[in-house]
Amino acid sequence: MTSHLKTLTLGILAHVDAGKTSLTERLLFETGVIGHLGSVDSGDTQTDSLALERRRGITIKSAVVAVTTGEHRLTLVDTPGHSDFIAEVERALGVLDGAVLVVSAVDGVQAQTRVLMRTLTRLGIPVLVFVNKIDRPGAQETTLLEALRTRLSPRCVALDTVTGLGTPQAKPVPLPPGEELAEALADDDEFLASYVEGREPDHHAALVRQVARGAMHPVVFGSAITGSGVAALVDRVRALFPARERTDAGDLGATVFKIERGRAGEKIAYVRVHTGSLSPRQPVPFHRRETDGTVTELTGRASAVRVYEHGATPVDATACAGDVARVWGLKDVRIGDHLGLGGAAVAPGFFAPPSLETVVRPADPDDAVALYAALDRLSEQDPLISIRRHDREVSVRLYGEVQKEVIRSTLADDFGLAAEFEESRILLVERLVKTGHAIGLRVPEERVFFFATVGLRVEPGPPASGVAYRLEVELGSLPLAFHKAVEETVREQLRHRPRPVIDCVVTLTDAAFFPPLSTASDFRGMTALALDDALRDAGTRVHEPVHSFEVEAPAAAVSGVLRKLVELRAVPSEPAVTATACTVTGLIPAASVHEFEQALPALSQGEGVFFSEFAEYRPR
Structure with missing residues (x-):
């Protein structure tokens, strides 16, 4: 089965308060999905469903809603903007065809906006920038465009100008193709060839190619509150982003990007289908990439599949390539699992773990x-x-x-x-100092002993490698349940210590059991003892999380900023100072980030901008 529908899964991303939930609500209203326009202030929007979301006026959980308009189905993922919920954003990114990055015309480019744009650019995800709140007093156009180019990407190109800026009558006016757009498209070989050969260049076709490559970011203007420019935004998305045919051809390939529980406690998986189709009652193989890089294969059976077609409530249907669906019945599935026969489990996360x-x-x-x-x-x-x-x-x-x-x-x-x-x-975490080894043996003369022999070698692993578990004994030397008990205990013990031990390789070097007395419990107990002894033999060193940072502040504030950074154990690089501004980058302990953020407004007369992201763990 192949429909003539083209599908696009879009992320709506922004810094908190830029208006992305209001934009989603306006898109639903403008496309006829809802007849009443909800608002964040009154707490009746379609996508902020949690009580706390309604109380605080912020998005916490990714929400999904679809708009079928003409030959296109746009599935919108309204993601959180607050940095505390960056894990929600991370999981949404893996299933997107493109992203609408919302920037406030009043507040401009914020620190979190820059983190999001860096990630989207690095991943090559097509990005369209929607400048919201053009109707608000203090809204900017020219100044904001400069900020977008200098602080987000030099590849930001305006497709609109604005009349009545900062008034309720503000509206975007499309710009005709001009010198600025032609200059931005000069990297496109086909576009450049048309100039050289004296043909009329096709600005639109070149723009589509550049946007698909993530090499250019169109900038459009509007207001989610008044609705100005929102219909044009839908048209731009359909015209510029790479859509795909909705089809069931090929083998199933899909990604789980969210898990929630229903009213009866049942597990519900949110799935983006990349290839093939997913129907109820069919066996579903799925694969999971473990922390050591190995891939585990499991099987389940979907009891129900509901597809987002038009609105926030999915309907019973077969999910095809391009669809986002909610799936019931896969009780063992986890976020990040890959559904299908391929086993190409999703890549590791883009954002750092919590610190x-x-x-x-x-x-x-x-x-x-x-x-x-x-x-x-x-x-x-x-x-x-x-x-x-x-x-x-x-x-x-x-x-x-x-x-x-x-x-x-x-x-x-x-x-x-x-x-x-x-x-x-x-x-805080610990890393091994050197290699250690220990063997846990049955000692009958002791009051408490285990019917098991477990020998473990622990070795330092490369940074960010996680915990790898290996065998140096024959797989048949123990029943499978005992092997599983050893590996599970190793991983649990390393994670549940007062300070987790990271980036190491643990190898099972010796193993023996004593039938019929040995049990999995014996192997769990002996593994815990042997692992403790091996870690003591290797020695560990405490490490703390360190962030890379960037500070922008007025030039006059540079000495105060540097003084505070050094006081907080940061390692700043040589500042880049112009006549009006300074930029400082470097490394700062995660423990000091909050204090510096609190101090920056006073150090910079309220004009400083700071953002940081996890860089590494370093010895304390």
């Missing part, structure tokens, strides 16, 4: 088991927010303080649990 951690306790001690189960379910929905257990304490990894509030609210609203959170702390 904060907080201890969570139930307000009622009797709820301890229920709290752990609830947190375990939340970490399933967001694997980067993993939970750790050590000495009866449960810790949760975080990107920031807003995320802590979200977890507290979710525990109360969805699980009826009141939780108390300790002050967040930096998540």
Whole structure:
């Protein structure tokens, strides 16, 4: 089956408060999906469904909605803009055909906007910049375009100008192809050849090619509140982004980018189909890339498949290439899994893991088991927010303080649990100093012993390599259940130590069992003892997360900025200073980021801009 429908899956990305949720709402209204225009302030938008989203007026969870208009189906993914929810953005990026990056005409380019643009550019995702809020007092055009080119990308090219800027009557006016556009398209071989050969150049065709390559970023203007320019935005998206035919041809290939639970607790997977089709009641093979790079193969059966066609509520249908669907019945599936026979599990994440951690306790001690189960379910929905257990304490990894509030609210609203959170702390890790080895043997004369022999060698691995587990014994030397018990225990113990041990290779060097007495529990217990001894033999060193940073501030502020950075143990590079501004880059401990962000406004007369992203772990 092949339909004549062309599909596009678009991400709507922005810094917080740029107006992307309002833009999504306006797109739905303009295309006839909804008859009433909701607003963030009144808390009745289609895509902000969580109670906390409505209360705070921010997007926390990626939301999906489709618009079928003409021969196109646009599936919109309204992603969070707050840096605390960058993991949600990461998962959406992997399934996009293109992105609309929303920038406020009043607030201009923000630090998080730059982080998003850098990532989109690095991934080669086509980007169209929508300058929102042209009706607001203080809206900019020329100054903003300069900022887009200098702070986002020199490949930003305006397709509009604005009349009535900063008034309720503001509206975009399309610019005819001119010298600026021709100059921007000069990198396109076909466009350049038409000039050389004296033919009339096709500006539109060249622009489409450049946008598809991620080599050019069209800039259009409008207002999500008044609706001005939004219909033109839909036309531009359809005309410029690379659409694909909706077809069921070929083998199934799809990516799971979100997991949620239904009212009855059932698991629901959000899936983007790349090739082939997915129907209910058919067996579905899926593959998962583990932390050590190996690929695990599993099988499930979809009990229901619902496709986003028109609006925020999907309908029962077969999901074909280009569709985004909600899938029930795949109880073992996780975020990032690849559905289909190919086994080409998705690449590692684009964003860094969280660097904060907080201890969570139930307000009622009797709820301890229920709290752990609830947190375990939340970490399933967001694997980067993993939970750790050590000495009866449960810790949760975080990107920031807003995320802590979200977890507290979710525990109360969805699980009826009141939780108390300790002050967040930096998540320190350990790396091995050298190679270590230990063998755990059965010692009958001791009061407690295990019917198992486990020998482990631990070796330092390359930075960012994760934990690799290997065998130096024959696979048949132990029953498979015992092998599984050893590997699972190794991974759990390394992760649940007071400070997780990262970037290492663990090899099973010796193994023996004692039938019929040995059990998987014996191997878990002996593995924990042998691993502790091997780590002591190797020695470990504490490391802290370090961010790379960039600061922009007035030139007069450079000395104060540098002084504060050095005070906070940062390592700044030589500042780039012009007559009016200075830019400083370098490395700063994650523990110091928040304090510097708090100090920057006073150091820069409120004009400083700072952004940082995880760079590495370094010895403390």
